[in-house]
Amino acid sequence: MRRSKVLTLFMALALTAGCGGGGNASSGLPADQKQPASSGSSTGNGIRLGILGQCEGPFGGFHEDVVAGTTLALARFAGASPSSKTSALEGFSGAKVAGTPIELVGIGCGDDTADRIVQEVRRLVEQLGANVIIGPLSGDEGIAIAEYAKAHPDLTVLAGISGSQEQTLHVRAPNYFRFYGDGAIWNAGLGDLLHNKEGWETVAVIADDYSFGHTSAAGFIADFCAVGGKVTHRVFPPLGTTDYSSYIAQLPNPDEVDGYFWAVGGTGTQAALEAFVNGKGDLTGKQHAGNLFFNPDLAQALGTDIAGAYVGGFATLPSDVRTPEIEEYLAAADKTWESIPGALSGNKPAKPSVAAAFGFFYGYYTAGVALAEALEAVGGDITDVPAFHKAIAGLTLDLPYGDIKLDANRSGIVDVGLSRLVNESGKVVQQTVAIVPGVDQTFGGTFSPDTPSPGRDSPACAKRDLPWAGKAITVVNGVPQR
């Protein structure tokens, strides 16, 4: 008798919550429910947009930045007005392109794991009825979302800033588009420069042990080996390591190798370099190269010895390159909000252009621009989903940091900016040294849908021709010498 009440209560709870669980009417018993009733563009209610960010985990600080990126694009090209002047997370209203309204139905909260992001996208699509997704942010998430997109062909996904190679090269979902480069692309041209200009013959590589770290290292290795360099060591500490001493011990000593390439991200960059100083002796900047987290702020902890190091690109160019388009883009960000508490300002309110000048914001911005331009291209008619996808795939976006179009696997072909940390009278600053134009993710055939995913042992170190070798455009004092 007693138990019966418990069970009845449980059942009543379940039923009540079920009936109130969402707004979609449905017959329910549907062997048909591979596709949720509300997904796809067939509803004719315009774009129902879901944005996938990360509010927890190692990149949780960028949640505001990435939502702001898409919001800025829609504010500039779709007439959206943000609901708050000090935060993008409050959403926006009034977005419309070619008569088709764009409604923000929800913002997904990832934590850098594939499991969580799949749950978040299911909530956005299956509960809230999103038909366009912008995101995700991180490498492993991108692979999971690309797989989800493949299983839901009516959905349209514009990747945010997720940089793993496989999400486009291997998964190849026809409805998954990435208007920026992958982690490998951002290191294109760096090996060429180090081998041919700085005379590095041998290098040791240390990178995060997950898909983005593997992809970053793969790009550098492919580039450095293509021009004749040799990789002597590959060391992969897990993401989130705090004590790097045992991994530093696996690296050769500074007199045994010409240089080191670091693709250790987030808070790991500084910790790993400090462990290097403790384990191998003082840094000599010109013996090091790294990717996006190798920035002037490192000098605060490591001193000016870090000057001389080369840095691969990220979605935006370093701040010493200023063109009218870039100025206009940054000014538009400052006009859209009074302040944005982005990650670069430690999540304290700061000028929106601070966040806008960095890759996380910019990747989501490019996705937003792509959405607006694709809608324009189809005259706002999204009832024909394949035509809409074809329009997206055919776009060439005229963007502030360089034009971007897509390759056959719908991943961006981009210009990569290489830079160097230099010591300007005691202050370390980042100076752009070269722009490598038109880099695509295949690296002249090094990577293809049939090659293994970038991993601890792949790619192998092999000499080959790269389309962009020797074609880098030199940049002097922030001005490309085209």
Added chain:
Amino acid sequence: MKLAFACLVFGLALLPAVATPFFVNFVMTQTLILGLAAATIVFLAKYGGMISLAQLLMVGIAGFMYGNAALDGGARGLNLGWHPWAAAGFAILVTTLVAFVLGAIASRSTGIYFLMLTLVYGVIGYFVFAQIVEISGPGGITSIQRPELLGPPVLLYYAGLLLSVAAYAGFRALGRTAFGLALQGVRDDPVRMASLGFNVPLHRALAFALAGFVAGLAGLLNVWWNGQIDPASISIGPTLILLIIAVIGGISSLKGAWLGAFVYVLVLTYLRDLPLVDRIGLTEARFNTVIGVIVLMIMVLSPEGLTGIVHKIRKQFGETRP
């Protein structure tokens, strides 16, 4: 009691006819999977006096084994390309064997030492899959398809319901068998049971293997539902979540496992949709804090979890009744 149980099952079976697809295929299917996995913690605690932190590892082993065996020709895992049901059988077999071996090793420890040992299993298991990328990816096994028989998501819900009912009834029935009674004897006084001639470590190892078997079934449902598994799926965070689910429901109540899972999934999915909660700072980013506070309140108010609270309320009513 039996009637109420039948009514509940009947109601859940009819649920897809009245609820939204999202509620059935996402909320309730996830509830049943997590509940099934958490029920193995409750079973070990209730009948064997063993609180295990290794149950999510079993869920993970089954998932990884299925992914390796069933996938054919991708960049990830071993790609054995077996028939899905052969792969499922293989996954369950491996999981049960691993559970038996780990159970045998842990069978001479009790209480806090058992908890610590199983925590070690969980951590080692995570690193095994994170480091041996040949069987876990690299970066997880994705594109896992479920067998054709379970193609439509609603059938996965029914599979979850069927297995949950079977596990609940099975665990309860087991408690009344000779093995179950001996196991409860081992829980209450292992020394006396040993002196009576019972093989105490064997009973514990067998119970652990049985729990591993059921957790393996939950693991299969989980990869069929989620389509992918990676080492982060079985890291320490999710491991603790499973224990928390068991605690929310009531660690000594089998049905509490599903109740706890239901509350967990509801909070995860719907808390942020409640009006005005973001005005008091309860955004999705603070979800873990909310779950933490709920657990804390339950521990203080009712160490027996939600089922304990329900019992108390019912007792009150019972006493005031004329």
